Amino acid sequence: MLSLKYINENINLVKECIKYKKCDININDILSLDLERKSLINKVEKLKANRNQINKQISKNRNDKSEDTTTLISNMKELSVEIKNLDKSLFSINNSLSNKLLYIPNIIHETTPKGSVNDNVVIKEWGKKPEFNFEIKDHKDLCDLNNLVDFKRAANISGSGFPLYTNNGAKLERSLINFMLDIHSKNGYTELFPPFLVNSNSPKTTGNLPKFSDDMYYIDKDDLYCIPTAEVPITNMHLNEILDDSDLPKKYVAYSACFRREAGSYGKDTKGLLRLHQFNKVELVKFVKPKDSYVELESLLKDAESILQKLNLHYRIIALASGDLSFSAAKCYDIEVWSPFEKNI
RNA sequence: GGAGAGGUGUCCGAGUGGUUUAAGGUGCACGCCUGGAACGCGUGUAUGGAUGAAAGUCCAUCGGGAGUUCGAAUCUCCCUCUCUCCGCCA
Known part of the structure; x- marks a missing residue:
């Protein structure tokens, strides 16, 4: 959230960014x-x-x-x-x-491309598209064939969007989480295991509330929200603290289950393991000096890329254009991994 | 879930209605002292907000909120966190 003071001192910039981010405010x-x-x-x-x-x-x-x-x-x-x-x-x-x-979006960084989704810029491609001399299956068929995920029984338990990993699927999920946590902690990130339920203040500070309240699971009885990403608890761990700049940067890595209602996206990418209500994610968060933020962002990107390189996955990096940027972001890279069956990212 | 104790500045700690709009100490910074240091002495030492060119002036903040009062760190209520004990514990 931008402070009143900042807005007063930078009225034109704020107005411009609202326009660039295509917010109606x-x-x-x-x-x-x-x-x-x-x-x-x-x-x-x-x-x-x-x-x-x-x-x-x-x-x-x-x-x-x-x-x-x-x-x-x-x-x-x-x-x-x-x-x-x-x-x-x-x-x-x-x-x-x-x-x-709370409804004013963050200021975009000067290097963020201006425009809409169509103006996203491909920054880099890594690896080659794999080629196969046989007919390939999609991930859902592969899961069925190898008993990795039991979609049918998962529906008994919770409904669609809540996968039940089985056998090697469960092991694969666990080892991927371990793999990422291990690599990132070796790279100097402090490992955390955060709470998955948070009070209502936490998503406010990260910009998830009030704008995206429909996309969050909420437990009325205790006034708690299920986290949509580990970013929410981690960003709030230093709430009301003044960090000594000699302690910066603080680098954190955390696994969490992530919960998203995906309201309004029914029917879109809902097959198999795409667009889940619950999924697993290993998140990187850094607390850095403002003057170092963009250098730190680049090194964070490198750390994230290193995982895909070790797994030998073909990917590309996109710099998101202002109109495609999330509410609280100033600059954002998406790493898109090639999916051979879908023939897209 | 029940009962009790507690939360004061960097930290320790005093403070049960008005010279406390927070004593004293400690830490930290600067100065004096010293050949240099320690000790000692002196000065300064929070955050946010309003105003101002600035210096400054003013307001708020004693875990959070509401209340009582002319006046609240202090009294009342609610919440929260920490500790102790009891109950529950898929």
Whole structure:
């Protein structure tokens, strides 16, 4: 979330980025609300200064028994009522302001290509498309043939989108997770195993709430959300902390199950293991100095690529264009792995 | 789920309604002292916000929120976290 201060200092930039990200938001009402907020603060803080002074006077008079305090106290009564009312208005303005701020997307980085999905840029391709001298099967057939995933029985348990890995499928899933965790921790990432359920503040800080609340699983009874990615718990682990810059960068790797309702995407890529409600992911997160962020992003990309190279998978890297960028991203690379059967990524 | 104890600044710790809009210590920074250091002495030492060109001035913050009061770190209620004990435990 961008701070009011930043928005005020960079009005044009913010407006531009809203346009580039194709968000339908007007920041003018935020700016005018902010003016209202400032004038209220001015008023109420003057009154509070006054209150503090009278308060001091009262205690002084009481101590040396010099003067009667009844007039002062009755003045204070009026003052307090006034302050309380102004504070109430200020509170509601602040509330509506911070609500509106949650809908302002992040500023894009200068190297992010501007435009829509069609303007995504292929940065790099690695490896070769594998060729086969026999007819190839899709992943679903392969899973059936080798008893890797039991889609039918999974439906008994939870419904579609919640895969039941079996036999070697279960082992394969586990070893891939291990494989990635091992490599990344060797590369200096601290391994974490985070909670999968989080309070409602956590997805707010990562920009998942309020915008994507329909895509998240929510447990009403305890006011907890199932994480859509390990990024949510990890980003929040240092909440309300001030990190010493000598401790940076902090590099974390974590496995988590990820839960996504995928609301509104029914019928699209729903076969087999594509677009699941629950899937497994190994996530990399870094806390870095702002001036190093883009260098760190490049090295993070390299670390992620190294997994695919070790697995000898043909892939390409895409720099996402502004309109395809997620709400809270400034810059984003997608790594797309070649799928021989689908003949696409 | 029940009962109790606790949460104060970097840390330790005082503080049960008004010279505490947080004592004292410790740590840290700078200065003096010294050949250099330790000790000692002195000064400074939070975060956020409003205002201002700046210096500064002001406001808020004692786990979080609400309340009582002219006035709350202090009293009341709710929540949260840590510790101890009891219950439950697929």
